[in-house]
Amino acid sequence: MPENTGQTxxxxxxxxxxxxxxxxxxxxxxxxxxxxxxxxxxxxxIVFLFILTTGLTQIxxxxxxxxxxxxxAPRLQGPSASHLMGTDQLHRDxxxxxxxxxxxxxxxxxxxxxxxxxxxxxxxxxxxxxxxxLDRVLSLTMDAIYSFPSMILxxxxxxMFGAGxxxxxxxxxxxxxxxxxxxxxxxxxxxxETTYIEAIRAVGASNTRIILRHAAPNTVNxxxxxxxFNLADAILTVAALSFLGFGLPPPAPDWxxxxxxxxxxxQSGSWWLITxxxxxxxxxxxxFGLIGEGISDLVNPKRKRKRV
Amino acid sequence: MGGISRYIAQRLLLxxxxxxxxxxxxxxxxxxxxxxxVLAMLGGRNVSPExxxxxxxxxxxxxxxxxxxxxxxxxxIHGDFGKSFRTNKxxxxxxxxxxxxxxxxxxxxxxxxxxxxxTTGVLAxxxxxxxIDHAVRIFHVGSFAMPLFWLGLMLQVLFAVKLGWFPVASxxxxxxxxxxxxxTGFYLLDSLIRGNGEVIADIAKHLVxxxxxxxxxxxxxxxxxxxxxxxxxxDQDYVTTARAKGLKERVVILAHALRNALIPIVTVFGLQFxxxxxxxxxxxxxxxxxxxxxxxxxxxxxxxxPAIQGSIVFIAIFISIINLIVDVLYSxxxxxxxx
Numbered sequence: 231m232p233e234n235t236g237q238t239x240x241x242x243x244x245x246x247x248x249x250x251x252x253x254x255x256x257x258x259x260x261x262x263x264x265x266x267x268x269x270x271x272x273x274x275x276i277v278f279l280f281i282l283t284t285g286l287t288q289i290x291x292x293x294x295x296x297x298x299x300x301x302x303a304p305r306l307q308g309p310s311a312s313h314l315m316g317t318d319q320l321h322r323d324x325x326x327x328x329x330x331x332x333x334x335x336x337x338x339x340x341x342x343x344x345x346x347x348x349x350x351x352x353x354x355x356x357x358x359x360x361x362x363x364l365d366r367v368l369s370l371t372m373d374a375i376y377s378f379p380s381m382i383l384x385x386x387x388x389x390m391f392g393a394g395x396x397x398x399x400x401x402x403x404x405x406x407x408x409x410x411x412x413x414x415x416x417x418x419x420x421x422x423e424t425t426y427i428e429a430i431r432a433v434g435a436s437n438t439r440i441i442l443r444h445a446a447p448n449t450v451n452x453x454x455x456x457x458x459f460n461l462a463d464a465i466l467t468v469a470a471l472s473f474l475g476f477g478l479p480p481p482a483p484d485w486x487x488x489x490x491x492x493x494x495x496x497q498s499g500s501w502w503l504i505t506x507x508x509x510x511x512x513x514x515x516x517x518f519g520l521i522g523e524g525i526s527d528l529v530n531p532k533r534k535r536k537r538v
Numbered sequence: 539m540g541g542i543s544r545y546i547a548q549r550l551l552l553x554x555x556x557x558x559x560x561x562x563x564x565x566x567x568x569x570x571x572x573x574x575x576v577l578a579m580l581g582g583r584n585v586s587p588e589x590x591x592x593x594x595x596x597x598x599x600x601x602x603x604x605x606x607x608x609x610x611x612x613x614x615i616h617g618d619f620g621k622s623f624r625t626n627k628x629x630x631x632x633x634x635x636x637x638x639x640x641x642x643x644x645x646x647x648x649x650x651x652x653x654x655x656x657t658t659g660v661l662a663x664x665x666x667x668x669x670i671d672h673a674v675r676i677f678h679v680g681s682f683a684m685p686l687f688w689l690g691l692m693l694q695v696l697f698a699v700k701l702g703w704f705p706v707a708s709x710x711x712x713x714x715x716x717x718x719x720x721x722t723g724f725y726l727l728d729s730l731i732r733g734n735g736e737v738i739a740d741i742a743k744h745l746v747x748x749x750x751x752x753x754x755x756x757x758x759x760x761x762x763x764x765x766x767x768x769x770x771x772x773d774q775d776y777v778t779t780a781r782a783k784g785l786k787e788r789v790v791i792l793a794h795a796l797r798n799a800l801i802p803i804v805t806v807f808g809l810q811f812x813x814x815x816x817x818x819x820x821x822x823x824x825x826x827x828x829x830x831x832x833x834x835x836x837x838x839x840x841x842x843x844p845a846i847q848g849s850i851v852f853i854a855i856f857i858s859i860i861n862l863i864v865d866v867l868y869s870x871x872x873x874x875x876x877x
Binding site: 386465492 | 556559560563567679680683684685687691695700809815816820831838846854861
């Protein structure tokens, strides 16, 4: 990929700063880059709004009613002017809980992706760069994890680690490691053969230096797109884990858990208990998905033109 | 056919290390990672250290790790997955009892996904860059953001509770469940063999909502791949030739273009099947479907460790077999592939 060679100009040695600079540069380089990137912009706005709402509603008093202590509403009532999304069986306001219910999803999604991105990419760089026996064993192991249903793996891991935000980060993070491993390994295999790597090697740079300063930055493009799609998927995985009862302990507001709670009153027709938290999950996951689509178009303009 | 049987033998040999790695991973995750299966099973209840030791011995986790590993593999080779703590029956028996339910659901889920995915994909590709194409693509992207368990619940609310068209959950209506005797465990097949119209209708009705829910896990993916693959194929010379021959557009699209467009989609079927099995966990839970996946979830809730381990091993072996079959089928679907 010739357009990737520009990435070697990243002067800062640390990868994290490289990623941040990459985002800032992509977003600010001329009015060009973001023009016509409607999909990316819409996705970014959605995700930003969700982070803002979730963050603000964690502060007491910023939700219309208190998410756990307010218990004065009529029981199991449909949407009305005073309770926009109805009320639940414990006389609580669903709207307030839905607004604040994204905390676990966001923390776990970002935490898990950070974890799997770090472990997966580093393993991918090393594996792709050194090759040989290590590469073969790592690749086979990663393929094995990759071929196993990620949802089942995540559920079993959470059952192993215990419920809550921390265990969910470990479980969901573990599941996505092979994705980053495969992406970075494939990119490194390409980069390894380029002449500029050969040149750097001839000058006498160490392997660590070549990987971190010259080869790794070239994988940033691919990693960014993949991680957005992973975030979208992670939101769904976290919601499923919470739905199955492995998330935040009650009474904390949480979309997945509140849907599980609403399932008990489904037969009596209380549709609002499950509908609204679900719509929030879809919107947030879609937001990340759109960012992924947008970044893919951005780093690979051909993709957009061909509309594949 | 000497070539293909040799290929199958080769492929079988390749499946073994892959499977071994999967099984080792399962072992490592369950035994070596932080978290004590005995304590997890006892679920924080206040029990005496002596009782913990008894359980430790009973589960065999008091022995050294390499010994445990050897026993674990030996058990799997002999089809011995241990006994479920909850039901006190062999885990293998429990799994095979439930396996047809999962397969039946997966088959109909796949059918729904294929019908819906291929139709929308072809529709979008043949009308590229027109409004219908944009609508389909938005639908495909949107479908990736759909939580399956939520979709299942919404379908239940709308079509079962409000409209009453389909039953809310389970595989059979209460009255029929008393008299129905399964033969193969695939209920729809069994009811067809028995030939009782009322039973067939009941079982078919119970299948609709779960199949749509599970199938939705793949609809967007299949649709998107179909569209991309069709766009590529429609540019090929043989499509132009088919049109030049004066064939009807429908024949050109379905018989000439789609058939070839499906080849790359079939090759990643193994991965799609993994997604389907992951979706089955949620679908079976929501619809109280008595399959392997809901057995796993209930075993986790009950901290039934042998059942958890057995289920994962079972799924791992199953996935490996599916991958093997897909690889072999590939040569049948694409005659250009020779071994």
